[in-house]
Amino acid sequence: MDLKASLSDPALLRTDAYIDGRWQGTDRHLAVTDPATGAHLADVSDLTPAEAERAILAAQAAGAAWAARTARDRSDLIRRWADLMMAAQDDLALILTSEMGKPLTEARGEIAYGASFLYWFAEEARRVYGDTIPGHQPDKRLLILKQPIGVVASITPWNFPNAMIARKVAPALAAGCTFVARPAAQTPLSALAMVELAHRAGIPKGVFNVVPSSDSAGMGRLFCEHPVVRKITFTGSTRVGEILMRQSAGQIKKLGLELGGNAPFLVFDDADLDAAVEGAMIAKFRNGGQTCVCANRLLVQASVHDAFAEKLARRVAVLKVGDGREQGTEIGPLIDTSAVTKVEEHVANALSAGARLLTGGKRHDKGGSYFQPTVLTDVRPGMAVMTEETFGPLAPLIRFETEEEGIGLANDTEFGLASYFYAQNLSRVWRVMEQLEAGMVGVNTGLISTPEAPFGGIKSSGLGREGSKYGMDDFLELKYVCLSL
Ligand SMILES: NC(=O)C1=CN([C@@H]2O[C@H](COP(=O)(O)OP(=O)(O)OC[C@H]3O[C@@H](n4cnc5c(N)ncnc54)[C@H](OP(=O)(O)O)[C@@H]3O)[C@@H](O)[C@H]2O)C=CC1
Numbered sequence: 001m002d003l004k005a006s007l008s009d010p011a012l013l014r015t016d017a018y019i020d021g022r023w024q025g026t027d028r029h030l031a032v033t034d035p036a037t038g039a040h041l042a043d044v045s046d047l048t049p050a051e052a053e054r055a056i057l058a059a060q061a062a063g064a065a066w067a068a069r070t071a072r073d074r075s076d077l078i079r080r081w082a083d084l085m086m087a088a089q090d091d092l093a094l095i096l097t098s099e100m101g102k103p104l105t106e107a108r109g110e111i112a113y114g115a116s117f118l119y120w121f122a123e124e125a126r127r128v129y130g131d132t133i134p135g136h137q138p139d140k141r142l143l144i145l146k147q148p149i150g151v152v153a154s155i156t157p158w159n160f161p162n163a164m165i166a167r168k169v170a171p172a173l174a175a176g177c178t179f180v181a182r183p184a185a186q187t188p189l190s191a192l193a194m195v196e197l198a199h200r201a202g203i204p205k206g207v208f209n210v211v212p213s214s215d216s217a218g219m220g221r222l223f224c225e226h227p228v229v230r231k232i233t234f235t236g237s238t239r240v241g242e243i244l245m246r247q248s249a250g251q252i253k254k255l256g257l258e259l260g261g262n263a264p265f266l267v268f269d270d271a272d273l274d275a276a277v278e279g280a281m282i283a284k285f286r287n288g289g290q291t292c293v294c295a296n297r298l299l300v301q302a303s304v305h306d307a308f309a310e311k312l313a314r315r316v317a318v319l320k321v322g323d324g325r326e327q328g329t330e331i332g333p334l335i336d337t338s339a340v341t342k343v344e345e346h347v348a349n350a351l352s353a354g355a356r357l358l359t360g361g362k363r364h365d366k367g368g369s370y371f372q373p374t375v376l377t378d379v380r381p382g383m384a385v386m387t388e389e390t391f392g393p394l395a396p397l398i399r400f401e402t403e404e405e406g407i408g409l410a411n412d413t414e415f416g417l418a419s420y421f422y423a424q425n426l427s428r429v430w431r432v433m434e435q436l437e438a439g440m441v442g443v444n445t446g447l448i449s450t451p452e453a454p455f456g457g458i459k460s461s462g463l464g465r466e467g468s469k470y471g472m473d474d475f476l477e478l479k480y481v482c483l484s485l
């Protein structure tokens, strides 16, 4: 498929780096391929860290003027950018599905989700309030100023190649920071289309830069070690988050880390089972199971386990697997064959230890990186799927007897990002939501992400929050001024 020819606005398919308001090519390129077909989509500039440093210096040069603009100015530009993103929703979705594989319906949803952060922080930009504090002495006046941190660098994953950047760049620009984005090597086209629209919206040169590169480790070291970069905002695995923490420790650099998850999805005996099944379908199979907040373990109270398992397996067995561009596709290809191998390993490990297959369980006959949506039951502690994030369309069911046992199983993980449970008894709802060790809890819902709410985790799932009224704080420095009259 000729992606450029398929776009109503072919100029959105950009392949060069965008630095200091200009498209800049290199003599090295990284190939972007279509996970659904394996077809070559585009060759994108592949920057070395030395080449990418130009973007950091451009962001530094643009910083003072951007911070000096009124909040209203920044707000209007960010909102105009969001309007352009929504106007280009179909093209951006096609670019996203082509490089990442998710169904077009989900890709369109991601564009709207990404734009919703731009709209949200266009509003928040005008509400960065300081404080005055009653002095501790008659001649003292105490002030609190909130000022932008400065140059921010982002490293983002392939699974939400638009929204993960939007969720970071929006508060950064709203706060008056400038930004350098390094997208995942597998999905740079969405980021480049975003910055094309930022350019059209009038975001000034140097404020938002995008530097594609296949040298993920080298770019990470550049961002961690460069003194001009004052904050790194990362979404991805806990493994890489730890690397970034170690590498930036020497500069006590501000970090925002949205890391791995192992979300429990609890179904109690007083749950509405049909609602719980629908919630599990969203929490588990959205993006083919490739989200950090996906239900990774489905814990079902014994008395309702078989009824829930039967209903869920019936729904999963008829999920439509296919190319994300095909009408009606519900599950696209995984990002690559190594992702398929991980799912296969989790299935094999569980079956060899006594788990039982209810549906799916192996590569799809479409080949490539397609995998059958799968439900296992009789999953028990000690199996890999209980401690590792599958990041694929695998729903493992674990039976529990008492509420206490269910909560104990749910919390038995190093991670603490999202969690979900279905119950109707009010006292139980309060008990469980207070005891779950997670940054986010869905109660009788499988979909919780929205810009109004703080997204983030505890334990090994990261630091900081993205979105909500709290999201600006991560891009601001608090300055205390003691004024003597
Ligand atoms: N908390 C959250 O919001 C989210 C968490 N995740 C987690 O990320 C994992 C899956 O995503 P995945 O992309 O495989 O995660 P990775 O952590 O492997 O990659 C995330 C990003 O980090 C880059 N990267 C890889 N190695 C380094 C390094 N040494 N230094 C700097 N950057 C590096 C990658 O580049 P490249 O891809 O080019 O190698 C990519 O851009 C899962 O654990 C998932 O839970 C994913 C999405 C959201």
Ligand SMILES: O=C(O)[C@H](O)CS(=O)(=O)O
Pocket: 159, 160, 164, 235, 290, 291, 292, 293, 449, 455
């Ligand atoms: O990258 C992810 O997995 C996203 O953070 C999940 S969500 O924000 O779309 O829920």
